[in-house]
Amino acid sequence: MIELFRTPRYNFIGKRRWAYLLSAVLMVVGLGTLAVRGLRYDIDFTGGTLVQVRFERSPSVATIRAGLARIQLGESIIQEFGDDREYIIRLPLTTASPEELTKRITGALTQEAGLGKLEIRRIEFVGPQVGRDLQLQAIYAVLFGLGGILLYVAWAFKSLKGGVAAIAAVFHDMVICVGALSLTGREFSLPVLAALLTIIGYSVNDTIVAYDRLRENRGKYSQRGKTFAEQMNDAINQTLSRTVLTALTTFLSAAILLAFGGKVLEDFAFILAIGVVTGTYSTIYMAGAIIVDWTQSVESRIARRKKAVAKA
Amino acid sequence: MPRRLWQRAGLVVLALALSIWYLYPLRETINLGLDLQGGIHLMLGVEVDKYVGGQTERAAEDLKNGLERKGVAVKRVAREGLSTVAVELASATNWNDALTVAAELASFEVGQRDDKAGRFTLVMRERQVAQLRDDAVRQAVETIRNRVDQFGVAEPTIVRQGDNRILIQLPGVQDPDRAKALIGKTALLEFKLLDERTPVEQALAGRVPETSEVVYQRRVDKETKAERRQPYVVQKRTLLTGAELTRAEVQADPNSPGNWQVAIEFTATGARVFGDVTEQNVARHLAIILDGNLYSAPRINERIPGGRAVITGQFTVEEARDLAIVLRAGALPAPVAILEERTVGPSLGADSIRQGMLAILGSGAVVFVFMLLYYRLSGLIADVALTLNLVILLACMAAFGATLTLPGIAGIALTIGMAVDTNVLIFERIREELRLGKTPRAAIDAGFHRAFRTIIDTHLTVMVTAAILYNFGTGPVKGFAVSLFIGLAASLFTAYFFTRLLFDVLYMGRRKVQAVSI
Numbered sequence: 018m019i020e021l022f023r024t025p026r027y028n029f030i031g032k033r034r035w036a037y038l039l040s041a042v043l044m045v046v047g048l049g050t051l052a053v054r055g056l057r058y059d060i061d062f063t064g065g066t067l068v069q070v071r072f073e074r075s076p077s078v079a080t081i082r083a084g085l086a087r088i089q090l091g092e093s094i095i096q097e098f099g100d101d102r103e104y105i106i107r108l109p110l111t112t113a114s115p116e117e118l119t120k121r122i123t124g125a126l127t128q129e130a131g132l133g134k135l136e137i138r139r140i141e142f143v144g145p146q147v148g149r150d151l152q153l154q155a156i157y158a159v160l161f162g163l164g165g166i167l168l169y170v171a172w173a174f175k176s177l178k179g180g181v182a183a184i185a186a187v188f189h190d191m192v193i194c195v196g197a198l199s200l201t202g203r204e205f206s207l208p209v210l211a212a213l214l215t216i217i218g219y220s221v222n223d224t225i226v227a228y229d230r231l232r233e234n235r236g237k238y239s240q241r242g243k244t245f246a247e248q249m250n251d252a253i254n255q256t257l258s259r260t261v262l263t264a265l266t267t268f269l270s271a272a273i274l275l276a277f278g279g280k281v282l283e284d285f286a287f288i289l290a291i292g293v294v295t296g297t298y299s300t301i302y303m304a305g306a307i308i309v310d311w312t313q314s315v316e317s318r319i320a321r322r323k324k325a326v327a328k329a
Numbered sequence: 330m331p332r333r334l335w336q337r338a339g340l341v342v343l344a345l346a347l348s349i350w351y352l353y354p355l356r357e358t359i360n361l362g363l364d365l366q367g368g369i370h371l372m373l374g375v376e377v378d379k380y381v382g383g384q385t386e387r388a389a390e391d392l393k394n395g396l397e398r399k400g401v402a403v404k405r406v407a408r409e410g411l412s413t414v415a416v417e418l419a420s421a422t423n424w425n426d427a428l429t430v431a432a433e434l435a436s437f438e439v440g441q442r443d444d445k446a447g448r449f450t451l452v453m454r455e456r457q458v459a460q461l462r463d464d465a466v467r468q469a470v471e472t473i474r475n476r477v478d479q480f481g482v483a484e485p486t487i488v489r490q491g492d493n494r495i496l497i498q499l500p501g502v503q504d505p506d507r508a509k510a511l512i513g514k515t516a517l518l519e520f521k522l523l524d525e526r527t528p529v530e531q532a533l534a535g536r537v538p539e540t541s542e543v544v545y546q547r548r549v550d551k552e553t554k555a556e557r558r559q560p561y562v563v564q565k566r567t568l569l570t571g572a573e574l575t576r577a578e579v580q581a582d583p584n585s586p587g588n589w590q591v592a593i594e595f596t597a598t599g600a601r602v603f604g605d606v607t608e609q610n611v612a613r614h615l616a617i618i619l620d621g622n623l624y625s626a627p628r629i630n631e632r633i634p635g636g637r638a639v640i641t642g643q644f645t646v647e648e649a650r651d652l653a654i655v656l657r658a659g660a661l662p663a664p665v666a667i668l669e670e671r672t673v674g675p676s677l678g679a680d681s682i683r684q685g686m687l688a689i690l691g692s693g694a695v696v697f698v699f700m701l702l703y704y705r706l707s708g709l710i711a712d713v714a715l716t717l718n719l720v721i722l723l724a725c726m727a728a729f730g731a732t733l734t735l736p737g738i739a740g741i742a743l744t745i746g747m748a749v750d751t752n753v754l755i756f757e758r759i760r761e762e763l764r765l766g767k768t769p770r771a772a773i774d775a776g777f778h779r780a781f782r783t784i785i786d787t788h789l790t791v792m793v794t795a796a797i798l799y800n801f802g803t804g805p806v807k808g809f810a811v812s813l814f815i816g817l818a819a820s821l822f823t824a825y826f827f828t829r830l831l832f833d834v835l836y837m838g839r840r841k842v843q844a845v846s847i
Contacts, residue, residue: 018847019703024764069677114667119506138677140505142670147372158801165793173786208736211809214798215743218791222747225790226754229783259750259757266699266753267746270692274742277691279684281364281735289743 022258029301030250030309036302040189043295047196054199059206060141062155064148066108066118069139075101076132084129088121099280103138110145118142155210162214163187166221174228178311179304183224186303190220190295197291198284208285216292219267223260223300230256245316246309253301264297334837337830344822345717348724358727360484361500362734362808365682367675368500369508373469373665375493380465380663381411381458388434389414392451395430409450412458413440418447465662466493473497473512475658480511480651494668505672507651515620515664516655518571518640520606523614523626524562532562540565544616546623548643561623563616568606570660573599577656579649582641589649590641593656600636608632619652685738692742693719696749704756706846710831711752711824718748718816718823725815734808744816747791751824754787755780756847769842777829784825792817 060067078095081104085093094107108118119140126132143151163184171180194213198205230252234240240248271293275286352358363370385408392414393406402419409415414437418427424444431439431449436457442449453461470489477485477499486498502508524541532543542565545558576594595603607615607629616626617640624642644652697715700708722741726733759776767775795817798810836842 018705018760020760071676136674136676138674140670140672142667144372144374144666144668146374147669154801158797161797161801162794165797166790169790169793207806208739208809211736211739211798211806214794215813218794219747221790222750222787225786226783229786233779233782255761256757259753262703262753262757263746263750266696266749267743269695269699270742270746273692273695274688274739276688277684278688278739279681281681282685282688282739285736285739 020258021261025254025257027254027257028250029253030246030306033302033306033309036298036306040299040303043196044189044192047192047199050196050199054202056195056199057202057204059204059209060107060143060148061207062148062152062205064110064143064145066111066143067139067141068106068108068119068122068137069098069103070106070126071103071136071138073102073133073135076104078104080129080131081106081126084126084132085122087128088125090118090121151207158210158214159191159217162217166217170221170225170228173225174232176228176308178308179228182304182307182311183221183228185307186224186299187217187220189299189303190216190292193295194288194292198288201287203284203287206284208282209288212285212288212292215289216296219292220296220299223263223296224304226256226259227252227300227305245312249305249309253305260297260300264293268293334830334833337826338834341717341827341830344721348720351724351727352720359723360726360730360732361678361682362732362737363498363500363671363678364673364735365678365685365733366500367673367678368498368502369505370669370671371497371499371509371512371667372490372669373473373495373497373513374668375466375469375495375661375665376663377462377465377493378411378663381453381461382408383663384461385412385414385453388437388451388453392416392431392434395433396427399426399430401427401430412453414451416449416451421445421447423447462493466495468662469665470495472659472661476511476654479654479658480508482508495665501675503675507647509667509670511651511655513665513667514655515661516571516658517620517660518574518656519567519618520569520603521563521565521567521616521618522610523616524564525613527562529560529562533560537562544618544621544623546625561616561626563618563623563626568615569595569599569602571656572659573602574656574659575599577653579646579653580639582643585641585643588641589644589646590639591644591649591653591656592637592639595636595638597636600634603636603638604632604634681735685735689738689742689745693745696745700749700752704752704847706835707752707756707759707832710828710835711749711756713831714752714823714828715745715748717827718744718819721819721823722812722816725819726812729815731811731815732808733812736806737808737812740809740812741816743813744820747817748820748824750787751780751784751820752828754783755825755828759845759847763845763847769845770836773832773836773845777825777832781825784821788817788821 078097081095082093085095085106090108090111092109096105096107097103098105106122111118113121119137123135123137126135166187167180167184170183171177174180191213194216195205198209203209231248234248234252240251243251268290271286271289274282275290278286389406389408393403396403396406401423403416404419405415405417407415416427416431418424421444424447427447428439428449431437431451434451437451437453440450440452466489470487473495474485474487477487477497482499482502484500486496488496490496497512499508524538527538527541529543532541537543541562543560544563545560548557548559549555550557573596574593575596576592578592580590580592582588582590611629611631614626614628617624617638619640624640640652693715697712700711702708704711719741722744725731755776758780759772762772762775763769792814795810795814799807799814836845
């Protein structure tokens, strides 16, 4: 029988200060990158036009740019996509209609010597109104997702603290994922949004497994005389093999998507892979640790008040 | 096997049989999204306010005619803003008559009034405005559906979204520009008289009589591609529109070889109006205007009784065919604007399918092998459950008519990971119980029992997120949410119920179980 952990007794909660430090560093890096480099939004959110072109032979970005310069469409972004014969051209919102734009782009590129034959493989046009709507929808989706989870955890475990700690862990993961997105210069697109929402679900999933165990252990003989921190630590240890195994299989799935899923799925899989790692980590060190510190601070405040009452 | 076991096995066989029924034959039952098979996705915005404005304009016209019939002299009747008609009488003496006529416009109510000056406004009722907006979108959907049907697209999606948007998906369309022109054309066909009293030069200089306007005839030279615009002065009044049309057909243009024309035929009412108009205006020119462009302005030689006319304009056969389609399908009640467009060429679609399938097979294979190595016989059980999960997931998508998109494939890949999680939870729990010294049977029982609450909790939270994604997401995100949601629901059945059944069959029937292969 292969076993990752037989009966693990790691002192996770005891080392939480180190974890807070690590999380603080990661979040500062994430937020710092966001502040300095900002987040590049895909046309899904900004509005604009995207044209995917496949050339007969590998062109240089400069040649494509020279061809496009002729029609003066403003600041266009030209990126290699998948292999060296395929390119994506992004254009900002203009007054021209999408069909007119495509016609002009095709015309300009066909005329440019050295590009050879080309095939327009994909055109996406997102108007300003739709872009704004999608932005709003994205914000709503995240907020409602978090709200739904908060309510569910608070209800299922009769613990508002648990709900808040779970949300804090999720928030921590979001910041790191979005920071990684910005750090690697990837764009915030609809698939990335989908991946972030999946991570919300995944991260909270892990947290729930640990909380479930805590709830189940409550009142058991083995838990008698233990502090809340010790109980939490036990619950995390007891579910550790499952947490790690699941993280491993999900991470493997995401890694394979990243490697073979093609350019379209790349950003999605990237966020998923990072999110799985931070999600697992945050289950142990955020959701678990926060609730412990919170409970302890409440308990010590009650104790102090009791003392004060006794003195008086 | 005990009876309960047979019943449970029966349920699984039923689910499997149903799934295969829905999935057979695979090629026809699974709808592929536009990103996988190529095609156009369009989001159109109907400019509903233009429709409301147009209706107000017509009401103003009716009111003016009504007042004139009653002998009430008016200084001005005009539309103001979106839904207000301003009326100014020549004198206040006919005030009561004017109000009686105005009361006949049931969808309007009197707004401001100034009895002494003989001025009042009529405002369209809020309910009527809302109704008109709704009508405009509804009609636009109908018209577009008609056009697309005649154009010949297999399995198009044309649905209304929100207040004034229309989502159109045309899978497999090879010529997106042509399809867009066909869908987006307002196709408002109007017949108006030329204003022969106003010279074109004078009109271009800005001195146009209030009842006339300038329209252009556009001609594109076939060789040089240069566009020529010739101005005409026409009367604003529309004598007849394309609404009274019964037929529109493509014909060769006898006067211009190589070009095509569209022959149209009016309904009985339309033919009568057409006959009257031509009779009253012999020797004048009748302008045929489509979407604000003048196509031709032939001279009326005599009364035309049969209600037939021809639209010429140096069309190619394709242009003429598409024009005939839009004329037959009718005009859009209001112009539409393209808000969002995604076009995927068929070759890109094929590439994404190949890559997506490769990725999903790869992640599936790795998980399969991992489970087998780590949990041995129990791992095999989990693998069988996983296969059943995929079959049920695809069958549900086929049954609901859901579309499989590339993000949808990603959702399936994620489902694989999460379904395995359920089995990992259970197996780890069984191992734990075994470690505590329980007998194999007791350990299996306890493992499944104790993991149940956790499994429900984890599935529900992710399904909640998937449902939220579905509600707030669009196109690609929706596809992801659908496959994730169905996959998780199926995983509750396969990873818990079905796995339990296999364990029971393996270990519960026998009298003495020595060890569990886990």
